Amino acid sequence: EVQLVESGGGLVQPGRSLKLSCLASGFTFSNYGMNWIRQAPGKGLEWVASISSSSSYIYYADTVKGRFTISRDNAKNTLYLQMTSLRSEDTALYYCARQTYTFDYWGQGVMVTVSS
Amino acid sequence: EIVLTQSPTTMAASPGEKVTLTCLASSSVNYMYWYQQKSSASPKLLIYYTSSLASGVPDRFSGSGSGTSYSLTISSMEAEDAAIYYCLQLTSTPYTFGAGTKLELK
Numbered sequence: 001e002v003q004l005v006e007s008g009g010g011l012v013q014p015g016r017s018l019k020l021s022c023l024a025s026g027f028t029f030s031n032y033g034m035n036w037i038r039q040a041p042g043k044g045l046e047w048v049a050s051i052s053s054s055s056s057y058i059y060y061a062d063t064v065k066g067r068f069t070i071s072r073d074n075a076k077n078t079l080y081l082q083m084t085s086l087r088s089e090d091t092a093l094y095y096c097a098r099q100t101y102t103f104d105y106w107g108q109g110v111m112v113t114v115s116s
Numbered sequence: 117e118i119v120l121t122q123s124p125t126t127m128a129a130s131p132g133e134k135v136t137l138t139c140l141a142s143s144s145v146n147y148m149y150w151y152q153q154k155s156s157a158s159p160k161l162l163i164y165y166t167s168s169l170a171s172g173v174p175d176r177f178s179g180s181g182s183g184t185s186y187s188l189t190i191s192s193m194e195a196e197d198a199a200i201y202y203c204l205q206l207t208s209t210p211y212t213f214g215a216g217t218k219l220e221l222k
Contacts, residue, residue: 044214044215044216045151045153045202045204045213045216046213047212050209050211059209059210060210061210062117062210101164101165102149102161102164102204102206103149103161103204104161104164104170106158106159107158109158
């Protein structure tokens with residue numbers, strides 16, 4: 001069974017940093033591209049970042065480019081999102097999602113709240 | 117950036133009613149993908165490659181379209197279909213979602 005479990009969220013002050021993790025199981029993690037997608041409270045879905053299976057290709061939304069870094073450790077079956085210079089508008093539920101022809105499996109999400 | 121515009125924003129349908137949701141893209145896309153999200157759950161894949169039904173999805177759901185115009189149809193509304201529906205394009209980065217259509221049970 002495919003499982004994606006996010007962790008690392010919490011309350012953080014504006015301007016500070018936070019690192020999210022997504023532990024994958026039930027499939028060969030190193031064969032798949034992975035993504036982070038977020039959802040602000042009461043709002044729609046926003047794609048954040050994408051990384052290919054071997055980390056050769058990485059893409060970001062303009063809203064996070066230069067502040068967020070997506071990475072992965074295939075030996076640990078783990079996806080990461082390093083978030084710096086956090087802003088109030090980054091407050092959201094952050095999902096990791098596996099990418100095949102689309103985002104076919106999603107985690108349950110981890111909440112990040114940016115507030116003083 | 118390809119902007120996806122979903123309509124209507126909100127609608128209500130009676131049990132057994134046919135429902136059609138639309139998604140218009142600002143530029144041509146290769147395929148459209150549709151997701152269903154209920155309350156606080158993670159989004160669930162319904163349709164991929166514009167018209168292919170994801171595993172386990174009831175066949176009352178169908179997708180169609182091409183170019184810049186796509187639609188998701190529910191042939192006969194059921195209570196469990198009340199949810200928010202999102203379209204997604206993966207033709208080019210940034211990948212973009214529509215703002216969603218909230219479908220309620222009448």
